[in-house]
Amino acid sequence: MPSMRQSYTVTVPEDPPAPAFPFLKPDLRRKSSAMSGSVLVSTFVGLLINQAKNSKNAQGLVGLRNLGNTCFMNSILQCLSNTHDLRDYCLHNSHRRDLNNNSRANTALMEEFAKLTQTLWRSTSSDAVSPSEFKTQIQKYAPRFVGYNQQDAQEFLRFLLDGLHNDVNRVTVRPRIQVQDFDHLSDDEKGKIMWSKYLEREDSKVVDLFVGQLKSSLTCSDCGYCSTVFDPFWDLSLPIAKKSSGEVSLMDCIRLFTKEDVLDGDEKPTCYRCKSRRKCTKKFTIQKFPKILVLHLKRFSEARVRTSKLSTFVNFPIRDLDLREFASENSTHAVYNLYAVSNHSGTTMGGHYTAYCRNPVLGEWYNFNDSRVTPMSSSQVRSSDAYVLFYELSTSSRM
DSSP: OGGGGGGOOOOOOOOSSSGGGGSSHHHHHHHHGSOOOHHHHHHHHHHHHHHHTTTTSSSSOOOOOOSSSHHHHHHHHHHTTTTTHHHHHTTTTTHHHHEEEEEOOHHHHHHHHHHHHHHHHHHSSOBOOOOOOHHHHHHHOOGGGOOOOOOOOOHHHHHHHHHHHHOOOSSSOOOOOOOOOOOOOOOHHHHHHHHHHTTTOSHHHHHHHHHHHEEEEEEEETTTTTEEEEEEEEEEOOOOOOOSSSEHHHHHHHHHHSSOOEGGGGGBBOOTTOBOOEEEEEEEEEOOOSSSSEEEEEEEESSSSSSSEEEEEEOOSOOEEOOOOGGGTOOOOOEEEEEEEEEEEEEESSEEEEEEOOOTTOOOOOEEEEEEEEEGGGGGGGOOTTTEEEEEOOOOGGO
């Protein structure tokens, strides 16, 4: 496996080689006169970029060894390693303040995750890192990850975030759930109360970053009564819209997720006012946008015989994903920038996971393919392999 630094070698013209370094000798400067100034400038800039990439300030460009079908894990770990605020939480050892010290066994997963993140960002070597100690802890928390079978990356992400949250939950004693009637309140007030109730039980750095609030509105077709329910979400699983062109946009998928559905027949719910089962319409809106928005494209569907995969190209924006049209309140700011993608190539029978991540220090994109890390252009980020998208709320949108 080539070392990571080989990826950053700046190639200079073979004939003549001297002009790449016009500042070394006077006679070489004379020979370089035929060479255009733009080439000299670009080569020199290339050298500076190369130097920056290999400096101690620009780490995080280290691969993870594949322990045997663990590419799904490596892909998600690299996406989280490039999640700016979570990375800093680990690098500054801030997680230590929040560790639930009632039991050391309840903090081992966060400790190993932080240790691995620190290694990826502080390693002076370009050699790939083994995540074996981390794997030991995640499979203790979630036994489904024991062994070396290929697993689903989005499912792994959910278990990992849940495990990390439990280790650093600031709430040590959860209060009892009390049933209260909030129907006399406005939706906005009800949403805020439900969110504060959630934080009384689940409050951590992981929640600060990844959790948003979804509003579900159920309207009775008979009496017109509208009941609202507010639920926390850690990610949104989006159905992939179908279009004759074969290409769909991310907005198409979000519109399909939030579109009004009619609940009739066996699905008919009981109307709160009518006190009997009625035909209703159901609609989702986003009440509270998270700092980190994780969007899961539902490429895998369970058919009667076996799982099949949709390889539809979903066109998603890298910058300025504006989700205001899906907000419960029109005034909400909700503009996001992409910083990581977990990709799945191949079929359900045999596939491979990689990650494309934007380094939070350099602002450049890199391809993380297990042990191998290579620079890439932002124009290569969109592909029909995109499976889990990581968006960060833009600074101007933060409330």
